[in-house]
Amino acid sequence: MSTVGRRAPAGAARETKERLAELVATASDGEVSAAEALATELPLSALGVTSLAQMRLIDAIEREFGVDVDFSDESLAALEDLDLLTAHITGRAR
Template sequence: MIKERLAELVEEASDGALTAPEALSATVPLSALGLTSVGQMRLIDAIETEFGVEVDLTEQGLELLDDLDRLATHLAAR
């Protein structure tokens, strides 16, 4: 359920350039599929608002944004 919601947030953050089904089925980093740095910042804002967490802006934290499975696991563990 978290992963599906994250995919919807990716679609919103990318203004539809990357659809939720594309994000869910991604086998490469989301940035390779077109999630731009602006989209990442919008996604961070959406995740922080929706899940009440603070996204770590270090390289390691930003890498989570490229992989929905890792991101969903990380959020579920909080």
């Protein structure tokens, strides 16, 4: 994923973020709930999203949003922050 190409409407961004929070909950086997993922200001790993859960999350994002995660430092940092992740995805979705 690279930087945001175009802005999505605010409502769409909110929906994307909420959906990402659900994917975090699934990928972490419920270790982190969707509500926790939405509410936190900490990096997601600090809540208990492990690298294994991040790998499942990447797979889910790629399948659901039709994007390729490129594993750059910037993309991997976005996995820690739902707002960054939302921006990446809404800027890139096909």
